[in-house]
Amino acid sequence: MAAMLSFSPHLSNTQTPRNDQNPHNFLPYSQHIPPAKTTNRKPTPISCFSNSSESSSKRDDIWEKKKEGFVDYDKGKYRVTTQLSGLGKDDIPKRYRLRVDGDPRQRDWKISEVVERILKLKHWEDIEGVLNRWAGRFARKNFPVLVREITQAGSLEHGVQVFRWMKNQKNYCARNDIYNMMIRLHARHNRVDQARGLFFEMQEWRCKPDAETYNALINAHGRAGQWRWAMNIMDDMLRAAIPPSRSTYNNLINACGSAGHWKEALIVCKKMTDNGVGPDLVTHNIVLSAFKTGAQYSKALSYFELMKGTKIRHDTVTLNIVIHCLVKLGRYEEAVDVFNSMREKRAECRPDIVTFTSIIHAYSVCGQIENCKAVFDVMLAEGFKPNIVTFNALIGAYASHGMHEDALGVFNLLKGSGFRPDVVSYTSLLNAYGRSGRPEKARNIFDMMKRNSWKPNLVSYNALIDAYGSEGLLDEAVQVFREMERDGIQPNIVTICTLLAACGRCDQRVKIETILSAADSRGIKLNTVAYNSAIGSYLSVGEFDKALSLYRCMREKGAKPDSVTFNVLISGSCKMGKYGESLKFLEEMIDLKIPLSKEVYSSAIYAYSKQGQLAEAESIFTMMKSVSCSPDVITYTTMMHAYSAAENWEKAFALFQDMEMNDIQPDSIACSSLMKAFNRGSQPARVLLLAELMREKSIAFNEASIFEMISACSMLRDWRTTIELIEKVEPSFLELSLGLLNQLLHFLGKSGKVESMMKLFFKIVASGVEINFGTYSILLKNLLAAGKWRKYIEVLNWMEDSGIQPSLEMYRKVFSHACKDNSTEYTALIQEKIGVPHRAGIAAQG
Known part of the structure; x- marks a missing residue:
């Protein structure tokens, strides 16, 4: 029923x-x-x-x-x-009622029924036909209510056609409220010219604009970012002797603030107070939003503190802006505290969907991805339905860390919740695959976006270019760049920076100049970030002179270098062995009063240590502590390298202890640096003790640490520890360098453990590691030293079978051993290899 x-x-x-x-x-x-x-x-x-x-x-x-x-x-x-009923057939004048009764097509619809029928029509269909069948059109009082209902529905085309039909009715009378509603409707759709046209049209109909008219027009220009027009309209309003209301001032402040002109917004706010119109909560929120739009986050927080001293209490919108500003300033803990205070049972301002989305973004920025999902789950548990912005924030959080599986899961959840993924959704998922090193999957998502009728934007193309460039696929990245221009998307400075960084990874020095030329021909002015990318790319391919020339060009064109610029120059110079030049860049950086970053300090310490200037390196390290720039594990490791090079293991060990006291967890590189200092200082036993410490703290052994442990065992002649070490690293032979494996073979052979050496050799071959000439040389040398000359000849045969030709010296070394044992079979074979006549061989035996 x-x-x-x-x-x-x-x-x-x-x-x-x-x-x-x-x-x-x-x-x-x-x-x-x-x-x-x-x-x-x-x-x-x-x-x-x-x-x-x-x-x-x-x-x-x-x-x-x-x-x-x-x-x-x-x-x-x-x-x-x-x-909504409105006036019906029984309410209209009798002459119109008789006309309605005489026409069977006429319908006595309610206003709500008329609106519903109109909205079902497409804007090019016969809207006038529906309205001409409505009996209520003969009641003038129905017109403003009809316009109000149509404009509240938000359909611009339907509203325009209804208003056009209304003006053609004989009983229509122009009214301010109707024009005000139509102006506001055009403002919602950013149709500023049409809104202004209505403003002049109403005056032609002898409708004098009132405060609401000016408010609607100011709002229209504010939405379009035309804040100067909004200011001029305010002046016209004052000249018309119409006193501005609080809404007028709020609209004008919002117009200035949304355009990023927070100073003008404050001027209007002061004028508002001077004219005796006190600000309300909406005013305060608009001012806070103006600070946020203008990136004046500290000022926004200061204004919020002043706002607390007034009688006006903040609401959820206020706290959402505060959370946003705290996140932008990197004050994540304070942002979370505000969020938690909003979630308290007695809190007056409960969090909304915007609050949860902001906190998800905050955790994403500070790298706490697991908390992003936790906040999302809490939001669902508290009955909030996530919108597409919330889903995109969570996808973006996973994408920033290359967690493509999690990002895809949220993407599918978005579709399952009834939302249609937008460009941001696809771009975030694309970015997730790009950051996880899967450019082909990123391309698939890009193509899927196009198939689903979404046009990729500039960010989408840049993300795909970065996906290819990060994996060294420069040609594919350039193809995307060309496709981007064919689709009418103009590249920006981010595109150029991404391509330049890809050039550095791919060792394409020619392409660097091509990309710089492309930027110049397209009128893209290089900023500091772009210059940093280009300089870094030149240095990564060994073009120091071009990097230096580009740096001078950067200074000439007024682009200010930052700490990243000098870090690239100093570290790049050190890698190329130009330690003197790197220290000159350090002096220039100090002269420009650019704060030194941790990376710069580490590079400077390394440069000084390479030049043997240990005192200067220590001075830089001390200066770093004095300026409250806490050294990190990289800085400590660099300083330990310096002490190791100076063969001062005591200071290196003291630095290691200082690092632990400051709660800085040492990594495998720091431990291997200290091991090297111990070995150089003839302290091999300390190397093995440090290895035990690494096991206790679950610090992974890298190649350098294994090499130092082998060297320590060699000095201690501790072959048992070496055998244990070999057994532990055996599963990862493919990950170790051949040089380290050769070192293990050499140690076993030198220790007289020839059988263990050969077993290790067989395991290395079985693991699939390619054996080189040096590996066989180590085997042959140790076999001959142990008197295993027959095994020596067998290894020579293996060597030839693997396609590596032994040297004549290798045959000559074993020839005398074969002659002493009167092994004619082997001597004849060796003579054939080294080209010694048979008589000379007999003489050698005699």
């Missing part, structure tokens, strides 16, 4: 209305009760009406919205709508 329910506080459901008040001829509720045994019955509507002795034209409730519900109990469906 289905029922039509009508709810109104002014109506009673105990009496049946007159037929003229009941156009659908509904019966009273009691007459709709079905018999006890009825099958296949149709849904029966139920309606509740009131009995009124007054005519409907005099009723007060015809302009009030009422809830109506339709319930189908058999199918388990229901629908609730809001209905």
